[in-house]
Amino acid sequence: MLRSIKTQLTISFFVVMLPIVLFLYGNNLYAKHVVRDKVSETYRNTLDIFVHQTDETMNIISEYLNKLTVLDDNVGQLMSYPYNSDNYILTKVRIQNTLNRDVDFYNLIDTIVIYNKYDMMLSTDKIGQYTKIESMFSENIERMIGDGIDADQGKWKIWSDPRVSGGDFLVNFVKAPTEELYVGAMIKLTDILDLLSIQWNDGDIGEGAIYGPDGRRLGPHKDEAQASLSYEDIHTGDAPYKFINDKESGKRYMILNRSSESANMTTSILVPESYMLQGLPYFQKATYFIMFGILLLFAMYMFFIRHTLFKPLQMLILGMKKISLGILEIRLQTTKTVEFVFLANTFNNMAEQIKSLRIGMYEEQLRTQKIELKQLQAQINPHFYMNSLNIIYNFAALKDTNSVKKMALHLGDYFRFIMKGNRDLISLEEELKHIRNYIEIQKFRYPDLLQCNDQIEDWMKGVMIPALSLQPFVENSIIHGFVNHKRPFSISIRGALAFENSGRYLQLTVEDDGSGFPDDVLRRLRQGESLPQSESSRLGIQNVVQRLKLRYDMSSVDFANASADGGAIVRLKLPLDSNLELHKGE
Known part of the structure; x- marks a missing residue:
């Protein structure tokens, strides 16, 4: 089969056209790779800035809590007065005024709380949620403080409670130097996610999410794409990014992750590949049309060669096979090609001569x-x-x-x-x-x-x-x-x-x-x-x-x-x- 003209012509065509197709395909892949790298670099820088700003804000709040326990006179004097004494109550009122002022000043803080074994005071920017937040802290504050002492100092801890809007929040407590007094703050994950959504909307640009150390997604699940993905899908390891396919929607996404230094959480953004490559589909379609055109050209080329070369050759080969089997009545039809007209006429004359010679030889053999x-x-x-x-x-x-x-x-x-x-x-x-x-x-x-x-x-x-x-x-x-x-x-x-x-x-x-x-x-x-x-x-x-x-x-x-x-x-x-x-x- 390799020695047939049909096979050799087919191979020669692919030898000429295959490098062109491979070049177009490789150029397409290279363009995709370059766009992905550039886009991922830009998005990764943006994500780094966001995570860094969030960490800075949490560090500022942590520094504020430390100053409150050390530099604020009212906080320092509170435990020196007997519980429920006039001085204790007056000092508590002054501290509450300070908390109410500061909770509005730090826009990321949801609640500031001061706790000792006799009393707890708090201030929140959500007046309508005060009762729920107070009951939540009353039930969990000792465990929050204990976990914070046992864990790394200065790290914000992730907590969950249905009484808090969004369910998940961050807390951090600082102990006064000389007294059994603790000052803490709460940041709701929904506030951080709101800031994240300003840059990463739920539209074509991308989607954002925050994950805890156990791989659980924190906060409300607004983004449908990330809601269907597991932590194993999101986790990129040491790679700067990776691509995944959403099993439900069938869309392809680029994943970028950045871990926080102030809390045990990871911020993730999900960018649709269609948005990244929105300028490339036209070039891709052009490439596909070119490859389709090459295949169509090959089909037309093979049809032309078959009609002008392969079919007459097959008729000639078939006629020779029949002649070899002794069927001498076979005659070839001439085509419009000059060379095959000559071959057909020569073949027909040869078959007629062989028939005449065979009849004579047969009669001689009988004799x-x-x-x-x-x-x-x-x-x-x-x-x-x-x-x-x-x-x-x-x-x-x-x-x-x-x-x-x-x-x-x-x-x-x-x-x-x-x-x-x-x-x-x-x-x-x-x-x-x-x-x-x-x-x-x-x-x-x-x-x-x-x-x-x-x-x-x-x-x-x-x-x-x-x-x-x-x-x-x-x-x-x-x-x-x-x-x-x-x-x-x-x-x-x-x-x-x-x-x-x-x-x-x-x-x-x-x-x-x-x-x-x-x-x-x-x-x-x-x-x-x-x-x-x-x-x-x-x-x-x-x-x-x-x-x-x-x-x-x-x-x-x-x-x-x-x-x-x-x-x-x-x-x-x-x-x-x-x-x-x-x-x-x-």
Whole structure:
């Protein structure tokens, strides 16, 4: 297949066009990669600025809490007065005024709380949420303070409570240097998310979210894309960014993360790839159209080549195959291409000449076969001459005139058959009569020892067969099988109808009870090899086999021994076709 013109043209086309397609595809990928890197760098810088500003704000608030415990006189004096004393209450009022003032000053602070083991005071910018926030702190403040002391000092802790708007919030507590007094602040995650959403809207630009250390998303889930993603999807590891596919929407997003230094949380932004590459789809579509155009051009090119080159070549190859199979009537139709018109005309002339030559050669071969058949038949005739003359001479010497008469009659019938042997076909009955004359002549040499029986149905006797098809095998049996002249020797001839390959065959069997074929001779006969010079007396067998092959395509001659002790068997299988017609009469 690799050597065919069609394959080579196809490969050559792809060798030329494939680099162009690969260049366009690679250029497209490179453009995407450059845009992603540049966009991710810009967005990462923006995210870093946001996280850094948020950390700075939380650090400022933490510094404010430290100053409140150290520098504020009222906070420092509160625990020096007895609980619920007038001075304690007046100091508490002054502290509450300070808290109310400061909670509005630090816009990110939601609640400021001061706690000791006897009392708790707080201020929040959400007046309507005061009762809920107070009850939440009353139930959890000791655990908040304990967790803060056990954990890293200065780090804001993440807490969750349904009484706080949004559920999640950050808290940080600072202990007064000399008293069991704690000052803390609460920042709601919704406030940070509101600032994040100013830069990262829920539209085409991107989406923002904050995750805790356990991978849980903090705050309300407003963004549908990030709501369907797990922490494993969001986590980028050491990479500056990564791309993921949303399983529900099927959209592709770029993920960028930045961890806070002031709290155990991670800010994540999700940027749709379609927004990043909004200028590239036109170039991508142009690239795809170019590649599609190349494929269309290849299809048109192949159609043109097929019509002008491949189809005429296939017709030429098909015509040559049919010529090689002997179908000489095939002729090619000419096309409009000058070269193939010349090839078609040349092929048609060549086929016509081959047909004429084949007919002449066939007729010459038939004449040659007829001559060869007559030569082979002539080779069989001299085998019996000398023996017959010796027998007549011996009977004459013994003055046995009756035997000489009988011998002369049988010998006359024998030679009369030989004189008619130039005919192509004779009936099976004539062949059997000729064999009986031969056996009767041989009985003069071996009286009371030879016996020949035939089991042939009447309809078979009318079948036409080549002359001297059976007699040479009977003669071979007597010459080579009848080695012990002291015991009787019998020959049987049987006929049967056989069916093979949807055809009818006449099977004739010649079998004797003599010594059988020697192993070497049997092997050579089965393989169709010529016999050595010492076996020249078996010339008649090979002549019969060769004559049958020249006349019939489906004939066969099989040789075998009846047993290990001897007994030669010869089976002739002749097709019952028009060449083996029933004998209508001489």
